[in-house]
Amino acid sequence: MSPTATSSTAPPTLAAETALHTPPLPEEGLLDTVRRYETPEGIELELRTVGPVPRALAWMIDSAIRLLLYLAAATLFLSFGGIGLGLTLILLFLVEWFYPVLFEVYRGRTPGKQLLGLQVIHDNGTPIGWSASLLRNLLRAVDFLPLFYSFGLLTMLANRDFKRLGDLAAGTLVVYRELPSTRLSPPPAEPIPPPPGLGVDDQQILLDFGERSTRLSQPRSEELANLLREVSGASGEAGVTRLLGYANWLAGGRQ
């Protein structure tokens, strides 16, 4: 299958058109770790890059797993004399340099990153391949210098994607994996037409309130609804019901 071949014949999509109408998202000056990548379809992907602390934790978990592998190899092979020692040394070499490579290429992440919900991808959002993975892990030797990833940490703090030297050379990113969607439908309420003059952004806020309200406690919902007392003309529980009514009307229209 070659999906790229078919895509080249695709007409300019509606997505590309509508993208023009969405206001540009503020990129500069926003203190955020989201990296935006525009796909050939004119879609902006948001990749959430990972800072030093979760990556250090993942590294520690991986180190513990490696240590167990070394111990297992040693107990297994060392009873076989010279041959066993030779095998142990080869295994040590392979695990030291290629443990992350194999996991990244076949699973997209090492077990440590898996536990923290991280994964390694190319700059353009595609899964990491052999050459990028080999590069970023060979250069780990320098990132580790002079002590405990000092160079790696300095480099990560000096660019906005938290890339260490290996990531820069290989063109890779460490990002958070998307979580399984946990969308809830808004609680049933009589649809009420919202007051005129609401902008689209205001309408979106009402929709969001509707969908989130099942996860909010009653007092918090009321607190939020009280902020919109001037829009809904009601406060407390009545205010919440009104806002939910607006949300349902916006989502489904009159029924």
Next chain:
Amino acid sequence: MRQQDFEQRHREAWQALHHLLDELERPRFRRRLSSSEQARLPELYRDLCNHYALARSRRYSPALIAELHDLVTRSHRRFYQIHNNGNPWNLLHFFIADFPATLRRHHGYFWLALALFLIPALALGVLSYHNPEMIYSIMEDGNVAEIEAMYNPQQRDDRSIHRGSESNFMMFGFYIKNNISIGFRTFAGGILLGLGTLFFLIYNGLVIGGVAGHLSQLGYHDTFWTFVAGHGSFELTAIVICGAAGLLLGHAILAPGRYRRSEALKRRARIALKLVIGAAILLTIAAFIEAFWSSLQLPPAIKYSVAALLWITVIAHLTLGGRSR
């Protein structure tokens, strides 16, 4: 269009894409997909892109937008994924043809790395041949004594380089771990503006030259030179190639040319990686020769002829491999 109608109308396509991705994210051998099902990916993905853009511009609820965004990300990942199949023939072809051709295309780095290695080696070799104290300026007393014992023709115990076949295999493991790691570090050091590579090349040149000069001056020719002449062909060449790869990285940062530094680094790193993989294969062969052939006790004439043959092989491989007929 209202959000609920929108969702109702397209939910089915999203679900189909969802299931397709679930299958595609499995390892290849566990997928249960017909090719016609796989072929639906482009169409479903293109529609989804439209839906996502619409949902954003119409300000549907952020939760719906987030849900679609995650689906877009997952499909994009599969759609533009580079398919690399681990065919062992590819690696063989790479080593025989692609690797030497790449090295020749960037031969300047190779000659520079060779000079950085060879000049200190020759200099310290000559110095320590004429001055027995010279070696102590770069090595610890204990290490010198150890090496002297190893190559002493009178020595016949465990410390000698002549040993049983079982320790041959142990040494094979040791050479793999030690030498290939040195090669990798020599390469990786290149990202520090080439300084790390510079250090490793010069340092290794000094030590190897110093030891060779020192042992020759002691008169251990037959044990030392017969031992190293054979595997040296693959080993030293490979270390110099790793150095060339490191210099390639350093040069990309120092003089990126028409690209941004990050872009130049990415491009040259891909080329450098080819050299490093080739060098790692050379080092594996070297470790094999060093462990099982170099330790054999044979008349020097045989050892030197085989060594000459190995050097010719390496040079022929690097100069002729990958030339079009």
